[in-house]
Amino acid sequence: MKTRGKIGGGGGLIGGCSSLGSLGLPAVFLLCIFFFFLGFFGSSLFSQQVETESSLHPKPRILSEKGYDPLPQGDSGDDFFTTIPFQILSWKPRALYFPDFATPKQCESIIKMAKVKLAPSTLALRKGETAENTKGIRTSSGMFISSSEDKTGILDLIEKKLEKATMIPRSHGESFNVLRYEIGQRYNSHYDAFNPTEYGPQKSQRIASFLLYLSDVEEGGETMFPFENGENADTNYDFRKCIGLKVKPRKGDGLLFYSLYPNGTIDPTSLHGSCAVVKGQKWVATKWLRNEEEYD
Numbered sequence: 001m002k003t004r005g006k007i008g009g010g011g012g013l014i015g016g017c018s019s020l021g022s023l024g025l026p027a028v029f030l031l032c033i034f035f036f037f038l039g040f041f042g043s044s045l046f047s048q049q050v051e052t053e054s055s056l057h058p059k060p061r062i063l064s065e066k067g068y069d070p071l072p073q074g075d076s077g078d079d080f081f082t083t084i085p086f087q088i089l090s091w092k093p094r095a096l097y098f099p100d101f102a103t104p105k106q107c108e109s110i111i112k113m114a115k116v117k118l119a120p121s122t123l124a125l126r127k128g129e130t131a132e133n134t135k136g137i138r139t140s141s142g143m144f145i146s147s148s149e150d151k152t153g154i155l156d157l158i159e160k161k162l163e164k165a166t167m168i169p170r171s172h173g174e175s176f177n178v179l180r181y182e183i184g185q186r187y188n189s190h191y192d193a194f195n196p197t198e199y200g201p202q203k204s205q206r207i208a209s210f211l212l213y214l215s216d217v218e219e220g221g222e223t224m225f226p227f228e229n230g231e232n233a234d235t236n237y238d239f240r241k242c243i244g245l246k247v248k249p250r251k252g253d254g255l256l257f258y259s260l261y262p263n264g265t266i267d268p269t270s271l272h273g274s275c276a277v278v279k280g281q282k283w284v285a286t287k288w289l290r291n292e293e294e295y296d
């Protein structure tokens with residue numbers, strides 16, 4: 001955007017100079033310099049405004065390679081290719097990493113709307129558990145916000161993009177849970193899916209979880225999968241320990257992992273937690289995707 005604006009200004013300069021032949025050369029030169037700078041600053045001012053708006057609401061990334069046209073789509077499909085790059089981090093559990101899922105501006109905006117409503121995070125309790133005897137398992141602060149509550153439209157865009165990446169309809173998602181971890185704060189390893197033998201019958205089950213990292217973390221704060229590829233599973237794993245596959249939070253990047261096998265049973269390697277933040281702060285927006293629209 002910015003570069004294009006500058007090139008446009010330069011083109012105007014050349015066109016303008018050729019029609020000024022009757023004036024003296026120094027005068028023409030000065031005039032040209034004047035208009036060049038006018039165009040230069042004018043275009044950079046303009047492109048800055050556009051940049052702010054477009055980084056909050058960027059257009060989808062469209063791939064339109066010559067000679068490779070999209071197929072005729074169904075009524076509910078798209079007439080263009082969408083590129084959402086991802087890296088497979090692991091097959092056990094099935095974990096995907098999405099670089100640049102959201103823009104830095106979008107992340108900052110989500111943090112801003114969450115900040116005013118933060119409260120200590122809570123846990124879904126198993127039989128026999130109380131808020132008191134589970135203290136210390138999850139020490140972050142957080143808040144819930146749905147895309148319809150977000151007047152900026154950013155969460156709506158994120159949700160639509162996630163829907164494309166997973167093809168799980170957005171109506172199957174819980175509200176965003178925006179979390180802040182400060183130094184020393186963590187989340188012991190746990191499952192996002194609810195085992196009915198521990199939690200009782202459920203209206204629906206969590207299929208997958210999506211974490212959108214809203215900040216970088218200077219040190220610590222990784223998302224960890226201690227049982228990745230079957231590691232550590234047969235040992236006496238201490239649930240507070242930060243081991244296994246560790247994913248370092250990077251602002252704007254997303255992590256998606258599946259808690260269930262395709263056959264619907266819980267994948268034991270989807271056990272995960274948040275390592276304690278050592279330096280800096282961690283902000284993350286979590287979205288849990290369900291197999292039904294209903295949840296408790």
Ligand SMILES: *[C@@H]1O[C@H](CO)[C@@H](O)[C@H](O)[C@H]1NC(C)=O
Pocket residue numbers: 261262263264265
């Ligand atoms: C479900 O799938 C997993 C992974 O393929 C397999 O280990 C497990 O035995 C299956 N469970 C049932 C009940 O089919």
